[in-house]
Amino acid sequence: MAQKKIRVLIAKPGLDGHDRGAKVVARALRDAGMEVIYTGIRQTPEKIVAAAVQEDVDVVGLSCLSGAHLVLFPRVAEGLRKRGKAELLLFGGGIIPAEDIPALKESGFAEIFLPGTDTGDVVNFIHERVS
Amino acid sequence: MSRETVRQKVQEWEDKVIAKTLAKFPERKPRFETTAGLEVKRLFSPGDVDGDGYLERGGLPGEYPFTRGVQPTMYRGRFWTMRQYAGFGTAEQTNERYKYLLAEGQTGLSVAFDLPTQIGYDSDHELAEGEVGKVGVAIDTLRDAEILFDGIPLDKVSTSMTINSTAAVLLSMYMAVAQKQGVAKDKLQGTIQNDLLKEYVARGTYIFPPGPSLKVITDILAYCKDQVPQWNTISISGYHIREAGSTAVQEVAFTLANAIAYVQAAVDTGLDVDEFAGRLSFFFNCHNNLLEEVAKFRAARRLWARIMKERFGAKDKRSQMLRFHTQTAGCSLTAQQPDNNVVRVTLQALAAVLGGTQSLHTNSRDEALCLPTEDSVRIALRTQQIIAYEAGVADTIDPLGGAYSVEALTDQIEAGAQEYIAKIDAMGGVVKAIEAGYLQGEIADAAFAYQRSVESGEQVVVGVNQFQVKEEMPKNMLRVDREVEAYQRRKLASVKAERDGAKVAAALGELKRVATDGGNVVPPVFEAVKTYASLGEISDVLRSVYGEYTEGG
Numbered sequence: 120m121a122q123k124k125i126r127v128l129i130a131k132p133g134l135d136g137h138d139r140g141a142k143v144v145a146r147a148l149r150d151a152g153m154e155v156i157y158t159g160i161r162q163t164p165e166k167i168v169a170a171a172v173q174e175d176v177d178v179v180g181l182s183c184l185s186g187a188h189l190v191l192f193p194r195v196a197e198g199l200r201k202r203g204k205a206e207l208l209l210f211g212g213g214i215i216p217a218e219d220i221p222a223l224k225e226s227g228f229a230e231i232f233l234p235g236t237d238t239g240d241v242v243n244f245i246h247e248r249v250s
Numbered sequence: 251m252s253r254e255t256v257r258q259k260v261q262e263w264e265d266k267v268i269a270k271t272l273a274k275f276p277e278r279k280p281r282f283e284t285t286a287g288l289e290v291k292r293l294f295s296p297g298d299v300d301g302d303g304y305l306e307r308g309g310l311p312g313e314y315p316f317t318r319g320v321q322p323t324m325y326r327g328r329f330w331t332m333r334q335y336a337g338f339g340t341a342e343q344t345n346e347r348y349k350y351l352l353a354e355g356q357t358g359l360s361v362a363f364d365l366p367t368q369i370g371y372d373s374d375h376e377l378a379e380g381e382v383g384k385v386g387v388a389i390d391t392l393r394d395a396e397i398l399f400d401g402i403p404l405d406k407v408s409t410s411m412t413i414n415s416t417a418a419v420l421l422s423m424y425m426a427v428a429q430k431q432g433v434a435k436d437k438l439q440g441t442i443q444n445d446l447l448k449e450y451v452a453r454g455t456y457i458f459p460p461g462p463s464l465k466v467i468t469d470i471l472a473y474c475k476d477q478v479p480q481w482n483t484i485s486i487s488g489y490h491i492r493e494a495g496s497t498a499v500q501e502v503a504f505t506l507a508n509a510i511a512y513v514q515a516a517v518d519t520g521l522d523v524d525e526f527a528g529r530l531s532f533f534f535n536c537h538n539n540l541l542e543e544v545a546k547f548r549a550a551r552r553l554w555a556r557i558m559k560e561r562f563g564a565k566d567k568r569s570q571m572l573r574f575h576t577q578t579a580g581c582s583l584t585a586q587q588p589d590n591n592v593v594r595v596t597l598q599a600l601a602a603v604l605g606g607t608q609s610l611h612t613n614s615r616d617e618a619l620c621l622p623t624e625d626s627v628r629i630a631l632r633t634q635q636i637i638a639y640e641a642g643v644a645d646t647i648d649p650l651g652g653a654y655s656v657e658a659l660t661d662q663i664e665a666g667a668q669e670y671i672a673k674i675d676a677m678g679g680v681v682k683a684i685e686a687g688y689l690q691g692e693i694a695d696a697a698f699a700y701q702r703s704v705e706s707g708e709q710v711v712v713g714v715n716q717f718q719v720k721e722e723m724p725k726n727m728l729r730v731d732r733e734v735e736a737y738q739r740r741k742l743a744s745v746k747a748e749r750d751g752a753k754v755a756a757a758l759g760e761l762k763r764v765a766t767d768g769g770n771v772v773p774p775v776f777e778a779v780k781t782y783a784s785l786g787e788i789s790d791v792l793r794s795v796y797g798e799y800t801e802g803g
Binding site for chain 1: 365371379381494618619620711714723725729801
């Protein structure tokens with residue numbers, strides 16, 4: 120029997136419109152055989168949580184470069200927990216200072232990818248965590 | 251010697267000398283390309299340069315088609331404007347940064363606004379949470395604008411404001427501050443970006459659908475031609491298109507395609523092209539591939555001159571000139587070994603100067619990590635000053651003009667951009683092409699192809715996929731305190747408590763009436779701003795009339 124495809128939601132929380140990174144990652148994950156839904160820009164944490172639940176995804180990836188990550192990322196994690204989705208794999212990326220990474224991990228993010236990341240590393244990370 | 255003879259000689263050299271050399275010493279790659287995929291030949295010679303003649307393709311500086319520059323003496327008279335894009339936190343903090351930059355020799359201001367200000371939300375709006383003062387300064391009311399420009403003489407400094415959806419509001423605030431300083435509107439010099447089409451394509455800080463956005467833009471063009479005649483009313487921006495991942499050819503093509511749409515929209519409202527086109531300016535990106543970038547600027551100038559003359563029948567020389575600001579490429583900077591970014595920025599700034607820019611922003615080495623610190627922004631400014639005062643490249647006009655390689659690449663970029671513009675015309679114009687997702691798709695393809703070429707190692711990025719070192723992420727970066735948000739909310743509340751509520755309501759009511767009737771919205775926005783109506787309140791009135799745009803709809 121064919122293995123079930125991994126489903127991933129890529130989302131852009133906040134007001135920032137730079138989504139080159141989000142789109143490139145979405146495409147690389149698709150090329151690696153995953154089903155990827157991209158929300159488009161300017162999503163609220165609530166909308167992202169609703170989309171993750173509705174689309175029944177295994178993984179949620181958030182992208183942000185405006186500096187609002189410390190407010191917006193934990194809110195998505197919290198929302199997913201409230202909807203009984205604490206088991207979803209969460210990762211983030213963007214312009215994120217190293218000193219913010221511990222707080223984001225604490226809030227439920229398994230990994231934060233910084234500029235210069237190879238998309239292959241993101242693919243491997245998901246494959247390792249989601250079977 | 252004729253071009254044909256040269257070509258023959260080069261061919262003989264390829265066949266006899268090169269063939270032997272290659273057998274012994276193979277070259278690094280089978281094919282050399284610019285980042286846009288244009289072939290970089292082993293040797294460029296007169297045989298590669300279009301033979302239409304020096305004057306037709308190159309022209310003289312300050313003369314059609316302006317390939318060699320828009321001013322007769324270029325930097326021999328005066329250097330480009332050194333304009334560092336800056337803004338963060340509160341108006342108070344940003345005002346301090348401006349005074350620092352002016353004291354260090356910057357020659358023009360360039361205001362970075364935070365995202366809520368760009369999208370028409372006050373600092374107390376729920377969608378503003380976490381974003382206030384982050385990527386730029388937070389401006390809610392005229393009070394903030396007064397603080398932002400406090401002690402800066404607006405009749406002496408020119409100001410560029412990177413603002414689009416809320417350009418009418420910020421321009422009005424600027425005019426109101428000037429009025430308080432006793433500076434007449436016709437003395438004001440500067441630029442508002444005011445380029446909405448690229449927001450739908452590449453940057454996302456739109457509010458209204460394209461139709462109303464174009465309407466507000468033409469309102470501003472019409473208002474400024476009479477009231478603020480020295481103001482650049484629109485800065486048509488390839489910068490963000492390139493940051494989103496386009497190639498150099500796409501950057502020229504899509505920017506000029508957007509520009510064509512603005513000119514057409516203004517002409518359609520009954521304006522004569524020569525009445526407003528002289529105040530259009532452009533904004534380009536500058537990447538690492540030096541020869542391609544120099545050629546890009548030259549090609550853009552020539553192509554625009556031809557479009558204005560041949561397509562729109564512009565007669566005034568100023569309408570045919572492509573004047574532009576350049577920013578070095580933010581997306582080319584690496585978080586790894588950030589000091590290497592100083593070198594990248596130097597190369598890019600040099601290319602912009604060799605390409606004949608009118609104004610330049612040099613990025614700071616830490617921008618792949620955070621907002622620039624005072625130290626890093628000073629190095630970035632010094633980079634421009636060293637190019638201006640020490641490198642000697644500003645002493646002659648268009649120094650690389652006539653280089654066979656640069657001329658050949660200029661021709662190729664122009665041809666490639668022309669091909670795109672013809673395709674977009676065939677689709678019914680750029681608005682239709684954007685609605686169909688064509689530009690976005692082309693850019694996304696190019697971005698992905700670039701990422702692949704980096705990951706395969708074909709494109710070397712020093713410190714990232716080659717020449718890495720083990721390093722820690724740097725500390726002591728500039729951070730905007732969360733307290734800024736609370737402070738900004740308190741300030742807004744106190745302005746709202748002090749202002750004359752009845753006057754505000756009347757001004758907003760008048761704005762709604764004018765917008766609904768299809769009149770020019772700039773005068774009522776200006777009046778509303780002067781009552782201390784907030785940017786969010788003014789934007790809400792326009793939202794209620796024009797509606798809001800959402801991606802894909």
